[in-house]
Amino acid sequence: MSMKAPSHSAKSNNNDDTDAFAGKLLEWFDVNGRHDLPWQHPRSPYRVWLSEIMLQQTQVKTAAPYFERFVAALPNLPALAAAPMDTVLGLWSGLGYYARARNLHAAAKLCVEHHGGDLPRDLDALTALPGIGRSTAAAIASQAWGDRHAILDGNVKRVLSRYHGVAGYPGLPAIERQLWALAESHLPHTRMVDYTQAQMDLGATLCTRADPACILCPLQHECIARIEGRVAELPTPKPGKVAPQRHAQVLWLLDADDRVLLQRRPPVGIWASLWTLPQADDEAQAAQWFAAHTAHADFDAGETLPPIAHAFSHYKLELQPRRWRRVALRDAVGDNDDLRWYSRAELAALGIPAPIRKLIEAAL
DNA sequence: AAAACGGGGGA
DNA sequence: TCCCCAGTTTT
Structure with missing residues (x-):
């Protein structure tokens, strides 16, 4: 990667063959671009660098006052390098992404140590500094020195x-x-400072x-x-990312009074502490649960209902509901705090996951 | 609630 | 080389 100022091929050192993209963008920028950002007056490598780091994850409007405060306290690179970390973090306080401030500080020290207290005018040397990747390095080089490098933010x-x-x-x-x-x-052969700013302005506005x-x-x-x-x-x-597909069996038990049997979910995990229909991982476990909890009822007599698809942020769940009417529980199971019969009127006041509520309320 | 963001760091 | 993360804002 060359560090030299804009090099020009023999045929292209004039405005006539400026790429149409760059040409129109620059014309637009002259009238509509942002020309009075704080880091543009005056423009120095240090100020350009600082602004680019601040702008990495922060909008211009937010960054501007922090920039002014920062350069007022630490007006040049050696001052930044010499400042205590706490001072730097204090000036950054409120901007977020504090790793940027730590990298900035570390990079300033490296510049004092290896580059005579200046930013290096070389893309690879810039990229080697913490907090500066390919696009940020190009933004700095083009805006600080007018060097001909593409950005891609x-x-x-x-x-x-x-x-x-x-x-x-x-x-x-x-x-x-x-x-x-x-x-x-699309890189033009002139006006790299404006061209780089113009691209960011077009995208931002x-x-x-x-x-x-x-x-x-x-x-x-x-x-x-x-x-x-x-x-x-x-x-x-x-x-x-393709969410993994999981399956579960849902047991929908109604008693002789058409009350529905609900179970409270554990206090952590999906649907924590909400009331849902009893659930099992597969049919065999559903049958096992059914046999353990009900009296004189036939699992296979259950009515298989259409499956319900439900999407969570990190997986998809297909619920296979099965319904039995006029079911009685074993005496030993009974009603308790975590497993209860609820009448239809009581459902409204309960925390019930939306797909489950939809299922049981659609039936009536 | 989820996507976007630019660089760092680990696979 | 690629993938994913941390940390925060925006949609």
């Missing part, structure tokens, strides 16, 4: 996947590689995740997602 991923109609979750290595290549293909303002977008006529009506589908969201 969440904003740019969103813009490029829409503009080029790139489907597939951007976190996947193959998709991310493709997006990096596209980002590099127009090409937003929800409800993008396409009619205001300078790229709307070339944007594949816009042309093909796929703006809402791109970028492809993270594929939810």
Whole structure:
């Protein structure tokens, strides 16, 4: 990776062959971009770095006052390196993600130790510092020195996947590689400082995740997602991991008065302490439970009902209900705090999981 | 309630 | 190289 200032191929050192993407973006930026952010006046490598770290997981509006306070207390890199950790954390207090502050502090010390108290003007050396990855390094180098490097943060991923109609979750290595290549293909040969800011501004203000303002977008006529009506589908969201499918048997017992037998769940775990129909892992265990709790009733006489599908955040549960009417319990089981007959009128006041309530109330 | 976020760290 | 995490905000 080269550290030198923008290198230009012989044919491309002029504005005429600026990529259409970059050209339109820069024109838009001149009028609509953010030109008065605190780290832009004055712009120094230290201030650019600090702003990029703050902006990693924080919006401009939130970060700005913290930035001002931070640079007022620690105006340059050696001051940061010399400050106690507590001071740094105090200045960061309220911003969250405190690992950023620890990395920032550690990186400042490394810069004093290895780079003469300055940030290194080299992508690999920047990336080697804690808290700086490929995109942050490129954002720093382009904004601090105007060096020609592509960034690929969440904003740019969103813009490029829409503009080029790139489907597939951007976190996947193959998709991310493709997006990096596209980002590099659009790099202009001039105005890198503005170009980098322009991409972030477009993503943050127009090409937003929800409800993008396409009619205001300078790229709307070339944007594949816009042309093909796929703006809402791109970028492809993270594929939810396929939730494991579990099964359970549900025993629905009604007595001679049409009261329903409910069981209180254990105080921890799924549906903690709620009242549900007695449940078993499989049919054999359901039969076993049935034999142990009921008097003179025939398990096989139960009426098999359509299964209920229920989705939890981390697994899917299919409940197989089976119903018996006019059931009596064994004397030894009886009513107690965790296993009771409830009349229909009493159900309303109980904590009952939604799918179970739906099942038993739909029947009447 | 769940997805998004950028870097770090472990597999 | 890839995958997943921590920690927080946004949708």
